Amino acid sequence: MQIEVTNAPSPTLPRRRGRGSRFGFSTLLPYTPRHGRTCPGHPRASRNGVDARDKRGHDARYLLAMTMSALLCAAFSVTPAHAYKAYISNEKGNSVTVIDTEKLEATATVKVGRRPRGVALNKDGSELYICAGDDDAIQVLDTKTLKVTGKLPSGPDPELLALSPDGNVIYVSNENDNLVTLIDVKKKEMIGDIPVGVEPEGMAVSPDGRLLVNTSETTNMAHLIDTQSKEIVANILVDGRPRFAEFKKDGSELWVSSEVGGTVAIIDPVKRELKQKISFDIPAMSKEAIQPIGISITRDGKRAFVALGPANRVAVIDAETKKIEKYLLVGQRVWHLAFTPDEKYLLTANGVSNDVSVIDVASLKVVKSIPVGAFPWGVVVAPQ
């Protein structure tokens, strides 16, 4: 028997917990960011090791270090950043947090429908569409007034959605009925649906708008759909529980993450076939904890970032050679990712630690953690 018992906490001092405890104590404790924050000329404020403790509890003494580091960073920070607005859906907070990407701080929190997860912006950034799963609706948030102005029709429990490149059609996965539903944005009407596999989830539209991809979590396929004919043109088997899909901006590759399989599948959307799979290996971390979810690929198609869920890391991948360059330690249970439009920063929504990690894309460092609402899930950044 080779079992060790470690980390058994005293009952009066519950530690913040990771996997298996989506109702952890994090909301009851003072916020204590746990991952590295660095800025030029300053030592790393937290270790970036890979021992077993990283994915679990963390020490409150980092709070002081992080605060010091924050002050120093603020004092020395000179690179001007554009003030974009990022919107974070808080799954258990029933709210959306707005972040100013220049100040790197939350500027507003808006109450929205219940269990908000997938978020998307319209073309000019004036409207935010929010999948409010427990309200069976896609809510429309006016990004100027920060008021919910209405809702789009959807099936029950919408989770993720994708907009056509012209911004006219929303494609939403309708998990209970194994359908992809099409919604006309202007008329706010359903204009069709497409039967797919069991538990449709991930959605993406090719840059030319002609190919829609939907991933079905229990069927374990990427369904490629012709947006003109609304017919499935190919079904590609990927690993267990595919959750998210992302095209390269030139449309040459489609990346699909499999949460339970622990891999990312690279699909050739022209030949409609699987090219290769990327798997992840983090020392001292069990394979089960590595659960790829969100994917972001830089505009030039050279680098990709993949959120690894309860592994609390974002993998940095050379998107040409598909080699993993680095693992960045972020908050706990990292779900979705979004670049600022200038690709200076990548924001990560960290479910269990109730924060957003800010990755500096040039230096590949985690530079800040921003407290947001309860269980942040989706993230999107406005174009201007």
Add this chain to the structure above:
Amino acid sequence: MKSLVAAVCLLLLASPLAAEALNVKVGVLRETHSRETLSILDIPAADDTLAGVLLGAADNNTTGKFTNQSFEATDVRLEEGDDVIAALDSLIEKGALFIIADLSPERLLAAAERAKPKGALLFNVSATDDRLREADCRANVIHVAPTRSMLADGLAQYLVWKQWRRWLLFKGSHPRDELLAQALRASARKFGAKIVEERVYEDTGGGRRSDSGSVQTQRQIPMLTQNAPTYDALIAADESDVFANYLPYRSWDPRPVAGSAGLMPTNWAPAHEQWGALQLQNRFIQTFRRLMNSRDNAAWLAMRMIGEAATRTASNDPEKLRLYMLDKDFSIAAFKGVRLTLRPWNLQLRQPILLSDGRMVVSVSPQEGFLHQVSELDTLGVDEPETKCRLK
């Protein structure tokens, strides 16, 4: 109509998965479970276990639309005294070489023996007996249900994490109650808990229902639990469902109850909703108008394993599917937060154990801090170095 046919053909041509039509026949062998339960909420429905199989088949058939595979289930329900061999033969005759078995250990072993020369593969979805994965393990039986030792370890890890290390063990008088008590004793040793005293609740027979029965129970349970050494948790081993559900709120000392009542380790709970489980619960409730229990879930999962292996291997040959499931690349998603895989040495499915109080999922084991060199899921149950299983 013609154009529709053409469109379908195009679709099939376009799909790399399109293949010759493949039909996978699955047989269900299930025993009638006792309706003698303390809580009427636990009385099994007529489609107990079967409902899980049917939902799994429906899920597989949705996928099958794209792979040109179809799945069908044939159900045989065994009453007491019915011959399991005859039932199995009838299923195999119909071409069902995958058998989802909700059987007692004796019947399961008999069926496995009979199935061997016929090349049929069995999936155990209810028997928790460790011996079926140890001395009595069989190469043609895949165990989807967890063992007693996995369940007991899942509970013990949580109790130790809570620092509730002193247990008063209260067990029933039937052989399977003793088997559960054995598993709990082993878990206590393994994880550093202490059983301060053991007591036995004698089953004197009689029914579970009576008008105003609670009046007597309220006086009886405090007496049976008084004068105990200091303890942190009252642990019940009562698989026969004779007394454990009487313990919460009635014990002499105000202590939490766990095991067969109170905080219960299980492979599935109707209140489980994390990791997308809500979707499965919704599908089940919509179709069968009742809640999914642990047998239904194991049966659904067995069907999904068959479906997953058939999809990946494009085959309905039991031996091919068995080998695929044993491959290190095989894993199955089951709404438990992690991938599930098979222990190659005894064909037991590795899985997290839910701890439910009947209303909520309180926690999920393995608990943090219980480490293992292969998989943290192998901190639950008998591990490879200790196994007595020699597959044959």
